[in-house]
Amino acid sequence: MADDVKTTRLELIETRNRIRLAENGHKLLKQKRDVLVLEFFKIMKQAQGQRTELNSRMKDAFDALGMAQAYHGILEVENISLAVKKAPNIDVQTKNIMGVHIPNIKGEYVAKGIEERGYSIQGSSAKIDEAASAFESSLEIILKLAETENALKRLIQEIEKTKRRVNALDYIMIPNLRSRAKYIIMRLEEMEREQFISLKTIKAKLEREQAAQ
Template identity: 50%
Template structure:
């Protein structure tokens, strides 16, 4: 026998259940629309993440190529000394923004691309190839931060889709069918009671008529 709710089979409960079914069906429709919108947003962000990942790989390859040339030009030891003189970047600030009801990170990046004079190492110790390598890795860092923001948004959207999907399925396959089965049971029970009452009244009427004769 299909699962049902534990309620008294009365007309009052029947009316309550019918109202609950309408609310549940409306909620299911809204959640399904939300799920579809989230999936569309997920794939939009997914495409953005793929494009950023490809671009990052390309920029990293280019940056390491320029770094290799700088290393050949000034030597490993000198290049390491120059790197130790580079000033640290300002700390990034992570805020959040709302995407389809989901809080996703919004990373506010400080100025990463700097002039050679702003990097902190002595210009006399540097060369054009070292400056070029520094510039390339600043671009890489900027892109890596953007990719981290997008991939975290993707992860959070995925979790929200999964959560919404569970709620949609619960309503569609468990809650609404259970309420409808209970409604059907109550209606059958009330119909049976009406028939019994009808036959009981007929018997009483027949007895009254027989006595009056």
């Protein structure tokens, strides 16, 4: 450290300023990390509920599909499904949580009316309508789950990134700056003692010279 540290009062002031900045940054990063962790667990709870809901809706959807296939036959149900013309429009935007861009997924035309699905009402039955409605309902929750799981992924990445920065300040940067300041103080005190001894020696010499005259 002795080779790369200027042992001046100005350097000590600058080092102390850097310590204060690092400590303030450390405090802010810890606050950010804590907010992100709270948001992560909040969204994770939502995701768990959505997974449970998706499993339930998918079960209902495949049950309804099975009933439609049993009534119309598998080939007929496939032919009816090919008549569906309008695919859902998926719009992905973002929202900002403590600097983390979280996806906000919205779907249009996910849930359709009977007349919007494209197949002939005369050539189908309520069982087809029920199956279509059940899968549309499942798609709605799939979009929500995709949003929350993507949010969880981005949050955990940012939490880990913030944690690394906190640790770097905690265990490397701040201790190094404090050691630097301590070293400068020690050297300044040594220089003051050396200067005091030097002045005292000069004073004694001058006094001896004056006494000899």
